[in-house]
Amino acid sequence: MIDLPDPALIGVIHLPALPGxxxxxxxxxxxxxxxxxxxxALEAAGFDAAIVENFGDTPFDAGALxxxxxxxxxxxxxxVRRRFHLALGINALRNDAAAALGIAATAGAAFxxxxxxxxxxxxxxxxxxxxxxxxxxxxxQLGARxxxxxxxxxxxxxxxxxxxxxxxxxDTAYRGLADGLIVTGPATGAAxxxxxxxxxxxxxxxxxxxxxxxxxxxxxxxxxxRANGIIVGSGLKSGGxxxxxxxxxxxxxxxxxxxxx
Numbered sequence: 001m002i003d004l005p006d007p008a009l010i011g012v013i014h015l016p017a018l019p020g021x022x023x024x025x026x027x028x029x030x031x032x033x034x035x036x037x038x039x040x041a042l043e044a045a046g047f048d049a050a051i052v053e054n055f056g057d058t059p060f061d062a063g064a065l066x067x068x069x070x071x072x073x074x075x076x077x078x079x080v081r082r083r084f085h086l087a088l089g090i091n092a093l094r095n096d097a098a099a100a101l102g103i104a105a106t107a108g109a110a111f112x113x114x115x116x117x118x119x120x121x122x123x124x125x126x127x128x129x130x131x132x133x134x135x136x137x138x139x140x141q142l143g144a145r146x147x148x149x150x151x152x153x154x155x156x157x158x159x160x161x162x163x164x165x166x167x168x169x170x171d172t173a174y175r176g177l178a179d180g181l182i183v184t185g186p187a188t189g190a191a192x193x194x195x196x197x198x199x200x201x202x203x204x205x206x207x208x209x210x211x212x213x214x215x216x217x218x219x220x221x222x223x224x225x226r227a228n229g230i231i232v233g234s235g236l237k238s239g240g241x242x243x244x245x246x247x248x249x250x251x252x253x254x255x256x257x258x259x260x261x
Contacts, residue, residue, distance in 0.1 A: 012233030
């Protein structure tokens, strides 16, 4: 069901603070153009997909996104999909899978990223609870062909209900029916543990498994051989700062590292 090449090179478009967020400053026109500039850099470099993410909306809510954030993400995502030939993904932070699905269905996105799809994790937003039962039913209700890529032991959180990584992976795939799994390091920009990647791939051999943080130009070639794709965000930014625009040169170097340049 995942409409992406295997392996896939996926860049992250970190949106600045949206209307209603504490640090909101830019107009929607400015936010759209900044997102499209990032998408242009990804497309020119040879990336397969882009994830639109409300990264600037800190501090995040553990529950539902506000209506203004949902509307803004839908508007931006629609423009990115219309202007570029990138498969589109949506990540509604901190963990609003229903909002992500709604935005994806509206904008014609191919997939969503869900930070906690199954179980419970403790985070700086409080407890994040997986709502796989609602997410799968809502996707059916929408009648949408949207893949669910779910993190296993997501960064910036501590697993409570599934401390064993392999068990968490298996439950996310086979009880939560996620279409693909994502392995991350402990924080934004932190490298993954290759042993963790191997354990997840062994636990769910029939699911695609993606690297979700910490990839660099130097590590990309090796990761490309071990996973079904790489999701890269801060590695494309000057100084590794997610708040910065995507550096076209870094994006091109990353693509060359995996044989796409």
